[in-house]
Amino acid sequence: MxxxxxxxxxxxxxxxxxxxxxxxxxxxxxxxxxxxxxRAGVSGVRVGQITSKAPHPDADKLSLLKVDIGEAAPLDIVCGASNMGEGDKIPVATIGTSLPNGLKIKKGKIRGETSCGMCCSETELGLADESAGLLILPADAPVGVEVGEFLQMEExxxxxxxxxxxxxxxxxxxxxxxxxxxxNLPLMGVAPCTAEIDAAVSAPAVSVTAETDCPAYMARRIEGVKLADSPAWMQAGLIMAGMRPVNGIVDVLNYVMLYLGQPMHAFDADKLSGEINIRSAEDGEAFKALDGRELKLNAGDLVVADQGSVIALAGIMGSEDSGVSDGTVNIVLESAFFRPARVSETRRTYAMVSEASMRFERGVDPEMVATGMQQATKIITDLFGGVVGEITVCGNTSGINAGKQMHCSVSGIEKRLGITLPEEVDDVLRRMGFGILRHADKLEVVIPPFRHDVSIPEDMSEEYARVIGFDAIPEILPALATTAPAKPDRSIHDAVAGGFLQVVTYAFISEKEQRLFVPEDGCDIRLQNPISDAMSVMRRTAWAGLLNVAKHNLNRQQPGVSIAEQGRLYKNTEQGHDENNILAWLMSGEIEADQWHSSARSADFFDLKGAVEAWLAKRGLTGRFIADDSIQGLQAGQSAKILIGREEAGRIGKVDGDIAAAFDIDIPVFVADINLDVLHAGKKAKFSPLAEFPGVERDLVFLMEKAAFVRDAGADAIVQTVKKAGGKLLMDARVFDLYEGKGVAEGMVSVGVRFTLQDPARTLTQEDSDAASSAIIAAMDKRFGVSLRG
The missing domain is CATH 3.30.56.10 (Phenylalanyl-tRNA Synthetase; Chain B, domain 1)
Structure with a gap:
């Protein structure tokens, strides 16, 4: 502002x-x-009068001027403008002056003729973006006076x-x-002004249905207005205050709002039909705003309506159809107090910010509702004429936010601020409108009605602090109880160390995105006043946010995305709101670029699985990945649950193609998440000396039904069975081959298992190897009913 x-x-x-x-x-x-x-920006620019004008001998478009600026001798100036003549008064930038555009005036020669200054246009003075020639000053402008002072430019x-x-x-x-x-200076009172009432002008018919949201409303009719541009002094003030002049009526209302803080609105009276009613909108009711937007309103929105349509979204913006235009002759002025919370809710719903809404949602001064109406009426009639009718008043401003009292202790505020409160500070607060009364340590405060933000003792602490000065508050940390330092959480740091970029997404997502990965079970936490439909529920999955980030990056020609986020998921339970701390990953697109020795490679399921395994390994944990086709949002055949011990800790898989397409992603996307709250402490790494004796590596190939392998076995289940049967000598086991085709009966699959045996104290014998192989074969037969491939 x-x-x-x-x-x-x-x-x-x-x-x-x-x-x-x-x-x-x-x-x-x-x-x-x-x-x-x-004004300082044009210091050195003075009022000058052209005493003679002659053509430049060597340039057709230049003139030689002699300009009187009140000095002993006139200045010789070469000028390229053509809109001036002898006797005109113009702004003259003297030698040494620095203009707002950065130009510094120096004595010089132009086409052989000496120039000792510069005649200025509005552009060079910073008064306009463009101009057609020099700024011609009024004939009564005193020669030699600073132009900034004469033009009453702001100090x-x-x-x-x-x-x-x-x-x-x-x-x-x-x-x-x-x-x-x-x-300790007096604040000037607002000059009282009462317009002369013309009995021929009828008072507007107004009713208020939504009295809670609109406790006070005033309207007045003014007829016979001759609309014109607002005067130059008002336009200059508005521009300095950061507002663009619109038309005479709107400029007056903006001027009063900036001056007194009371937003008002003017309707074209001839475009209204019947009684004005302040009410709640009906669900789906149409409204076309002044900015051109066409809205479908929600039930409960506070509106101003006539008998035909909604003419304003109360406290925010008027309608296009009822607005004041160049042809307006009769107007209805509106001044009101709208409940701040209602204006704020409606403004957020439609993302419709206006100068009025910013003030109404913070709470305006109830005393200014009537004062603003009278001031605006007086200025409008003085500038544009017209006859004035009586004010229709609904409600009463005297009871709005009035009589609020607070009791607190002086010692409590002093303890909070760390300084004493001298009684002379009370006088400052009284001049600010507070009623302050001390009784020893007790402090009784009557809060002024325009201070909607003060309600608790902490607020008064802030008031005393800002009057005394925040710099006066000592820089001493309060005494705190000693507590054990919290163990740092390196979850996201380890993910970043694994090659992922950390992202932070909103904890609010759309219900549509929620349903992609979470079933509708009544456990969503819904926001009562969401910023938009895209942020209407608290997330129960982090994948939707990661997909939006991936979409954003892929749409900007990133060949691949590897991102991770640590955050919380939110859910309603019978015991109340529940929160889980999670870590989520997403991989998509290239993970290896084209090289001279190899081609580009895109991420697949096993890249992400390896990243999750590496992350778990840093914690001394081992995850088991069990195929699970029932995970919502993930593609069957490429999805698994992650078990840590017997606890299900997370999920991993490929995002369903249709869901990825819904995010405008047409390449495979892989996601995973881990519930950090269920992880137990992992095994601490211990040093083991390198074995002095060689190990033995053996391969076993089993023949099993393909359906059984997919349904019951899987690589993880086979490896776990082998490790359990191999005994203490088994160091490692993995599935190294999976084959079907020639040489293998239809419906069957050949599974190759490789395991390593080693004893740190001796060299293994053939008997050791055979015993381990026999135990593994027996275990595989018992669990899966399979035999060695012949």
């Missing part, structure tokens, strides 16, 4: 410099992003970042109130 310094000085007699005011604002808790100095403009809790300071009066209280 931008505030011209002149506006502040109209409300409080400030004598400090802009730099000092900026420091005061920061101390009072208002972030100052910058201070613009428009300074403060660019403020108002914190969300200080809605009362989103206007000039709120900031002036804080500065006046801090400097």
């Amino acid at each position: 931008k505030i011209p310094f002149s506006w502040l000085k109209e409300q409080v007699a400030l004598t400090s410099t802009p730099a000092q005011i900026a420091d005061d604002l920061v101390r009072l808790g208002h972030e100052v992003e910058g201070v613009e100095l428009p 300074a403009v403060f660019d403020l970042s108002i914190t969300p809790n200080r809605g009362d300071c989103m206007n000039t009066r709120g900031i002036a109130r804080d500065l006046a209280a801090d400097a």
Whole structure:
């Protein structure tokens, strides 16, 4: 928010410099992003009068001017403009002046003629983006005076970042109130103004159905308005305040809003039909906003409507059909107090931010509802004429946020801040509108109605802190009880060390995405006021977020994606909300680029399986991957559950092709996740000396039914059986071959198992090898009913 310094000085007699005011604002808790100095930017530019004009002897488009700037002798200036003549008064940048566009004026020669300055256009003065020639000043402009002073350019403009809790300071009066209280200066009252009522102008018919969301509403009809552009002084002020002039009526309402903090709206009275009603919208009701968007409203949205349609989304934006245009003659002014929470909910639903909504959702000053109406009426009739009707009033502003009291202790605030509270600080807060009464250690506070953000003792601690100054609070850490340091969680770090990039996605996803990987079982945690439909439920799967990240990267010509995320999943249970800490991986696309020695290779199931196994190995854990075709969202035949001991700890597999396509991904995608909360402590690595005696490696090839291998066995089950039967001498076992085809009966599959035996204390004999082989053959026959391939 931008505030011209002149506006502040109209409300409080400030004598400090802009730099000092900026420091005061920061101390009072208002972030100052910058201070613009428009007048300083044209320092050295003076009012000059052309005393003679002659053509340049060597250039058809240049003129030789003699310009009087109030010095002993006129200046010789070479000028390329053509819209000036003798006697005109123009801005003249003297030698040494630096203009807003960065140009520094120096004495020089142009086509052989000396030029001792520069005649300026509006563009060079920073007053416009483009101009057709020099800026011709009024005839009464005093020669030699600084142009910035004559044009009443702002001495300074403060660019403020108002914190969300200080809605009362989103206007000039709120900031002036804080500065006046801090400097012990009087705050100028708002000049009372009452428009002359014409009995021939009827008062608008208004009713309020949604009284909770709209406790006060005022409307007034003004007829015979001759709409024109707002005056130059108002447009200049609005531009300095960061707003674009629109038309006379809108500019007046914006000016009052920036000055007093009360947003208002004007309707074209001739476009309204019947009574105005402030009510809740019907589900699916149509609304075409001023910005051109066409909405289908939800039941409960607060709207302003006439007998035919919705004419405004209350506190946010008016309708296109009822808005003021160049042809408007009769208007209805609206000034109201809308419940902040309702405006905020509706604004988030439709992502429709406006200057009005930013103020209404933070809470406006109830006293300004009527004051703003009177001020706007007076300015409109003074500028554009018209006759005024009575104000229709619904509700009462006197009871809004009024009479709130709080009790706290002085010692409690002092303990929180670490400083004593001198009683003179109470006087500052009283000037800010608070009612402060001390009784020894007790503090009784009456909260002003415009301070919607103050309700608990901690809020008063902040008020005292900003008046005293945050710099005065000692930099001493509070005493804390000694606790054992938490063991660092390196889950995501180890995943990153394995070649994955860490990502962080939202904990909110769409219900549609949730259903891709989680069945509808009534356990979703739904947001009551989601930012959008795409963020309506708390996630129960991390895969949807990872797929969105993969889509984003693949669409930007990334050949492959390997990402991981550590986060939480959320679920409703009979005992309440449940959260699980998980680590999730995603692999898709190239993992090896084209090289001179090999071609590019894309990720497959076993790449991700290997990454998960390596991650588990760092924790001293071994995972068993058991085929499971029932995992929702994963492709049958390429999905498995991950067991750690007897506990199911995670899942892994290839994303179903249709689901990947729903994310606009047309290549295979592999995902996995591990529930970190169910992992037990792994075995600590121990050093074992290298064996001095050689090992023995043996191969066994079994013949088994293919259906049985797929259904009951699988590589993991076979390896576990071999390891269990091999005894203490068995060091390693793996499936090294899987074959079907020529030489193997139809419906059968040949499975090759390779195992290694070793004893660190002796050389193994043939008998040792045969005994282990016999035990393994027997175990395979017992578990799977298979025999050696002949």
